[in-house]
Amino acid sequence: MPRPPVPTRRVTIIDVARHAGVSTTAVSKVLRNAYGASPQMQAKVRAAIDELGYRPSASARGLRGQTYTIGVMLPDIRNPFFADILDGINAQLDGTDYQVLIAASCNSEPGEAHVTDAMIDRNMDGVILIAPLTSRQRLDRIARTVPTVVVGRHGHSAVYDTVADDDFVGAGLIVAHLAGLGHRRIAHIEHHETDPVRLAEMPNAVRADGYRHAMHAHGLGEHIDIASTTYTQQGGYLGAQQLLARPQRPTAIFAGADIVAMGVLDALADAGLSAPSDISVAGYDNTTFAAFGPISLTTVDQAGHQIGTNAARLLLDRITDSSRPTTQVKLSPTLAARRTTAPL
Amino acid sequence: MPRPPVPTRRVTIIDVARHAGVSTTAVSKVLRNAYGASPQMQAKVRAAIDELGYRPSASARGLRGQTYTIGVMLPDIRNPFFADILDGINAQLDGTDYQVLIAASCNSEPGEAHVTDAMIDRNMDGVILIAPLTSRQRLDRIARTVPTVVVGRHGHSAVYDTVADDDFVGAGLIVAHLAGLGHRRIAHIEHHETDPVRLAEMPNAVRADGYRHAMHAHGLGEHIDIASTTYTQQGGYLGAQQLLARPQRPTAIFAGADIVAMGVLDALADAGLSAPSDISVAGYDNTTFAAFGPISLTTVDQAGHQIGTNAARLLLDRITDSSRPTTQVKLSPTLAARRTTAPL
DNA sequence: GTGAAAGCGCTAACAT
DNA sequence: ATGTTAGCGCTTTCAC
Numbered sequence: 001m002p003r004p005p006v007p008t009r010r011v012t013i014i015d016v017a018r019h020a021g022v023s024t025t026a027v028s029k030v031l032r033n034a035y036g037a038s039p040q041m042q043a044k045v046r047a048a049i050d051e052l053g054y055r056p057s058a059s060a061r062g063l064r065g066q067t068y069t070i071g072v073m074l075p076d077i078r079n080p081f082f083a084d085i086l087d088g089i090n091a092q093l094d095g096t097d098y099q100v101l102i103a104a105s106c107n108s109e110p111g112e113a114h115v116t117d118a119m120i121d122r123n124m125d126g127v128i129l130i131a132p133l134t135s136r137q138r139l140d141r142i143a144r145t146v147p148t149v150v151v152g153r154h155g156h157s158a159v160y161d162t163v164a165d166d167d168f169v170g171a172g173l174i175v176a177h178l179a180g181l182g183h184r185r186i187a188h189i190e191h192h193e194t195d196p197v198r199l200a201e202m203p204n205a206v207r208a209d210g211y212r213h214a215m216h217a218h219g220l221g222e223h224i225d226i227a228s229t230t231y232t233q234q235g236g237y238l239g240a241q242q243l244l245a246r247p248q249r250p251t252a253i254f255a256g257a258d259i260v261a262m263g264v265l266d267a268l269a270d271a272g273l274s275a276p277s278d279i280s281v282a283g284y285d286n287t288t289f290a291a292f293g294p295i296s297l298t299t300v301d302q303a304g305h306q307i308g309t310n311a312a313r314l315l316l317d318r319i320t321d322s323s324r325p326t327t328q329v330k331l332s333p334t335l336a337a338r339r340t341t342a343p344l
Numbered sequence: 345m346p347r348p349p350v351p352t353r354r355v356t357i358i359d360v361a362r363h364a365g366v367s368t369t370a371v372s373k374v375l376r377n378a379y380g381a382s383p384q385m386q387a388k389v390r391a392a393i394d395e396l397g398y399r400p401s402a403s404a405r406g407l408r409g410q411t412y413t414i415g416v417m418l419p420d421i422r423n424p425f426f427a428d429i430l431d432g433i434n435a436q437l438d439g440t441d442y443q444v445l446i447a448a449s450c451n452s453e454p455g456e457a458h459v460t461d462a463m464i465d466r467n468m469d470g471v472i473l474i475a476p477l478t479s480r481q482r483l484d485r486i487a488r489t490v491p492t493v494v495v496g497r498h499g500h501s502a503v504y505d506t507v508a509d510d511d512f513v514g515a516g517l518i519v520a521h522l523a524g525l526g527h528r529r530i531a532h533i534e535h536h537e538t539d540p541v542r543l544a545e546m547p548n549a550v551r552a553d554g555y556r557h558a559m560h561a562h563g564l565g566e567h568i569d570i571a572s573t574t575y576t577q578q579g580g581y582l583g584a585q586q587l588l589a590r591p592q593r594p595t596a597i598f599a600g601a602d603i604v605a606m607g608v609l610d611a612l613a614d615a616g617l618s619a620p621s622d623i624s625v626a627g628y629d630n631t632t633f634a635a636f637g638p639i640s641l642t643t644v645d646q647a648g649h650q651i652g653t654n655a656a657r658l659l660l661d662r663i664t665d666s667s668r669p670t671t672q673v674k675l676s677p678t679l680a681a682r683r684t685t686a687p688l
Numbered sequence: 689g690t691g692a693a694a695g696c697g698c699t700a701a702c703a704t
Numbered sequence: 705a706t707g708t709t710a711g712c713g714c715t716t717t718c719a720c
Contacts (some may be wrong), residue, residue: 012713023691028715033435036689040430058466063696067403069466071445078632083422090449099462101415102446105434118443122402122413218706266637288422325356336368356697367707372699380705404697407712 010052020048031056032058032065044128046271056150062123065236066098070315071119071127073112077104079259080288081304082130083153088308089128096316098125109133115228126315132259136197147318149311155201156328161314163329165302167203170333171210171254172217173300174282179218182344186215187225189239204231207256207284219333223250231256236263244271251279251344256301258283259291265295276342298337303331351440364392375400375468406467412441414659415463415471417456421448423603424632426474426649429495432652433472440660442469451475460486470659480541491662493655499545500672505658507673509646511547512676513617515554516561517644518626522596523562526688527624529568529595530559533604550576551600551628567594575600578654580607588615595623595688602627602634602643605684609639620686626630640683647675 009270013031016025028044029037037045048054054314058067072089074082086102094101101124103115113160118128126147136155142148150162151335171188178186188211191204199205208226215224227242229235236255242307243250255261255326263284268275275281283290286301317324357375366385366621370390373381375515379388392398402411430446437444445468447459456478465470470491476483480499486492487504494506505644515532522530532555535548543549552570559568573579584607587594599605605627612619616648617623627634630645642654654673661668 010713013715014713022718024494024714025691025693026689029690032713032715038689041689055461057407057463057713059403059411060696061715063401063698063713064715065696067466077421077427080422085679086448099466102421102448103444104446106428115401115443118402121399122411122443200347200523243486262636267348269637287637289636292606292633292639293613294638295633295636301549354697357699358697368698369700369707369709370705377716378699382705385705401697404712405699407697408699409712480713551689 005223010057011052013054013056015047015052016045016054019052020044022225028142028165031282057168065336066125067125068099069122070098070100070312071122071124072100072102073106073111073115073127073132074102074104074109074133075128075133077102079285081285081286081302084302084304085130085308085311088305088310089312091305091307092309092312092316098316109135113138118146126187127317128311128315131203136201137253147315147322148342149315149318151307151311152203153173153201154203154206155197156304156326158326161313161327163307163309163314163334164203165331165333167206167306168213168285170273170300170302171207172214173333173335174254174298175211175214175218175220177337178254178280178282179220181252181280181341183252184344185223185225185241185248185250186220186252186254187226187227187246188254188256189229189236189243189264190256191231191235192228196310204256211254221289229260231260233259233263236260237267238263240264240267241271244268244273249279252341253280254282254284256284258285258287259299261290261297261299275340280341280344282341287294290336290338294341298338298341299336300333301336302333306331347352349371352565354401355396356647359396360389360392360398362403363396364388364415372561376396378644381386386483393655396546410469411463411467412443413466413468413545414442414444414656415466415468416444416446417450417459417463417471418446418448418478419451419456419477421446423629426646427632429474431550432649432654434652435649436653436660442660448647451477453479457482464489470663471629471661472655477542484615489687491659491666493659493662495651496547497545498550499541500670504661505660505671505673507651507655507675508579509651509675509677511550511677512554512557514628514644514646515551516558517679518598518628518642519555519558519562519564519626521642521681522598522624522626522685523564525596525624525685527596528564528688529531529567529592529594530596530598531587532598532600533571533573533580533587533608534600535575535579536572543676546625548600555598573604575604577603577607577610580604581611582607583607584611588612588617591621596685597623598626599629600628602629602631602641605634605641605643606639609684621683624685624688626685634680634682642682642685644677645680646677650675 010184030276104113106115128149131152148160190208192204283299286299290297290299360371378530450456450459475496492504534552571583573583627643630643634641634643
């Protein structure tokens with residue numbers, strides 16, 4: 001039976017103070033483990049907090065000090081790789097007073113602006129931006145407003161810290177793996193990019209660069225062959241179709257992302273071909289489904305969990321000391337060799 | 345060069361009022377589209393807001409009224425089905441002043457309690473809880489504190505609205521599909537459940553129920569065979585091993601979730617069998633990877649997007665009128681027949 | 689070590 | 705229709 005909505009007023013710091021027979025200042029100090037509260041005072045206050053079931057209001061706190069909230073901007077909640085990063089962030093923040101809140105599906109510059117504004121409006125103590133599309137100028141502006149860590153984007157800033165995998169090396173791992181299997185005509189499908197800043201900073205561009213460099217390093221410069229589409233399943237499908245139509249068909253395709261590789265496999269199947277017997281296929285990201293038996297995709301594992309823990313740690317450091325010089329963490333990816341690649 | 349951190353004070357409602365030559369009340373009214381502001385007043389205020397780049401502080405608002413924030417609790421960010429729900433929520437909320445913030449990876453009752461507390465502490469205007477494990481009693485308590493919609497859990501409450509797919513029907517779809525293909529020994533892998541409330545409310549239990557009911561309805565009651573493990577890849581692997589060891593091996597396995605079906609496929613492969621030639625396999629959820637060519641899993645599609653839009657709509661309604669009677673929305677799943685099932 | 693009191697930026701009740 | 709003002713719950717000087 002729906003009892004009449006009892007608008008039980010929230011327990012406030014004043015209630016706690018009264019109950020414990022101390023001042024609100026004292027309660028506030030205990031809450032923040034601040035200096036100037038004797039052990040017996042702490043005990044009294046904590047007892048009162050427990051008895052009354054007091055919980056601090058983040059809004060009220062935010063008006064004066066911290067909100068104990070950290071925002072994470074996630075471009076695409078469907079990419080399981082991002083979940084690894086989140087796990088790392090949560091693991092690092094577990095046990096602290098901080099709560100992680102995620103804003104997802106902001107896959108455009110205006111969408112990202114909306115989300116970052118929302119986080120700033122909510123007085124978040126810090127933000128972690130994952131693979132942002134936002135311009136450098138705006139990123140700097142955000143970072144000057146709130147402690148910021150940018151993940152998965154290369155480039156150096158004086159105001160925010162960065163954490164990223166070394167995509168250049170990762171692309172090299174795939175090329176080395178395929179070359180080691182005897183492949184020479186190794187093609188690549190990249191995410192098309194023209195913006196000059198992004199060409200230098202975005203992972204997709206760095207992967208394509210790493211591919212080119214590694215091909216040269218293995219003496220395969222003449223076989224460099226890039227289909228330029230997008231990092232989507234359809235982009236993979238179209239890219240593979242282009243590559244299959246070449247006079248000299250490649251014997252291996254390195255897709256810039258696992259989801260792209262799925263499209264490649266679809267295109268192969270439609271052409272009556274299969275991996276690895278006809279063509280070897282490799283991806284990038286080691287997303288969850290890459291490991292599934294029927295797929296078993298050779299790919300590059302980015303240390304997602306470590307990316308997350310590093311990002312969270314850097315953010316906490318910056319919240320503590322916002323003027324400390326910025327740090328760039330670069331992690332090493334590893335090869336996950338599976339059954340879509342085979343000797344030529 | 346890191347210019348000295350300019351602690352530019354945030355533009356406040358007072359600045360706007362002064363700039364526009366009006367009172368703060370006026371500004372507040374314009375912000376909330378409240379009654380009592382003449383068109384020319386509105387124009388003046390909006391102009392001042394734009395010129396100064398004013399943005400309301402959610403903390404300050406929260407202290408008095410709304411925060412324009414909606415919290416979504418997500419048990420597992422890796423299940424792509426949940427992403428569909430989120431898309432639906434975002435689609436419904438797009439264009440409103442509400443910002444969706446997600447708290448993820450709280451896959452335990454204490455974890456859920458932590459997250460819901462955090463949302464309440466932050467004065468969120470409403471919360472959407474997806475497939476919560478939390479007890480009925482606590483759910484009711486939460487819903488009495490903040491407008492709440494519970495998604496993906498059956499059962500009726502007087503204080504919160506619910507949206508769920510009809511898992512009973514969904515399980516029936518799979519059984520009918522397999523029976524139609526001539527299968528009789530159709531086994532099921534369920535997520536083990538003992539708690540009586542959950543037996544009635546949790547989707548996994550309802551799916552198992554639907555399976556039993558449908559088997560009887562097709563005159564296959566004697567072939568009912570359930571392996572009780574967990575909704576994980578490993579649970580699927582172990583469940584399939586149990587089923588394969590039966591004296592009378594099933595000809596079809598209905599896994600309670602797609603991820604479980606992945607484990608089943610692994611177990612089949614390890615036993616030198618394959619789907620569908622040796623055994624038909626079906627899942628539940630129509631997660632993204634189910635559609636990938638090499639997997640092509642027969643499964644049940646829950647109308648995730650619709651679940652999301654409905655949940656968001658109900659939540660907005662309840663925020664507007666918290667005393668309105670609660671609603672239960674039940675949506676119909678559909679069959680996604682693919683290549684892991686075949687005629688006997 | 690402790691407490692009184694002044695705000696933080698906003699909303700809403702109450703004048704006018 | 706518009707303005708004045710008292711808080712919302714907390715943190716933080718600044719006295720004691």
